[in-house]
Amino acid sequence: MESHINWYHNVMSLVRNWYMIQTAAVDPQARKMEFDDELMGQLIRFVSSHEVGHTLGLRHNFGSSSTVPTEKLRDKAWVEANGHTPSIMDYARFNYIAQPEDNIAQKGLFPRIGDYDTWAIEWGYRWHPEAKNADQEVALLNKITIDKLKNHVYGGEMAKVIAMIQEARRKI
Ligand SMILES: [Zn+2]
Incomplete structure (x- = not known):
């Protein structure tokens, strides 16, 4: 590259x-x-x-x-x-x-x-040896993203949005 x-x-x-x-x-x-x-x-x-x-x-x-x-x-x-x-x-x-x-x-x-930049680079470039295939890595990255959004990058409002999305997914 x-x-x-x-x-x-x-x-x-x-x-x-x-x-x-x-x-x-x-x-x-x-x-x-x-x-x-x-x-x-x-x-x-x-x-x-x-x-x-x-x-x-x-x-x-x-x-x-x-x-x-x-x-x-x-x-x-x-x-x-x-x-x-x-x-x-x-x-x-x-x-x-x-x-x-x-x-x-x-x-x-x-x-x-x-904080956002370091998180985004970690998301894109960090090696996750515990993920044995692409599906596992996607699930892991989604969890990392949700945890980060809840606690840090976008503060409380994003936590509410995530909770709403999770609730909507449960209903599908
Ligand atoms: Zn630019």
Whole structure:
């Protein structure tokens, strides 16, 4: 297998403009036309991480950011620890909800490889020697998915949806 990521010439201008417009109120480093190399490197890392996700088979996950309560986007400790979206494959861009008085560092402003991404890669790539054939592996992966959705990735609302699906299946 082989894949390529094409990086067109003005992606750097694009991500600079996004970061400036969305975070300059919070991050003084975003208030100049030419960013420092360290910041540009982090911006390139953000975009390239997303693109590498595609090469590994991940699709866009536009739902992940909806799982983060809006008030958490201004909660310094929480957003710096967890990020503002559970997936780099979302189009969540930067945390533009943060306000200057929140004193949120760059790590609370940037998308990052998140819980959804690590779970999706594990789902797709982890070897399950206990599954002796494809049917057993599908059943195992379904169980892993249901357990994960109940407890983590999408929180309580998804648990209700799963319970409804399981109830509907029992009636069939
Ligand atoms: Zn994409």
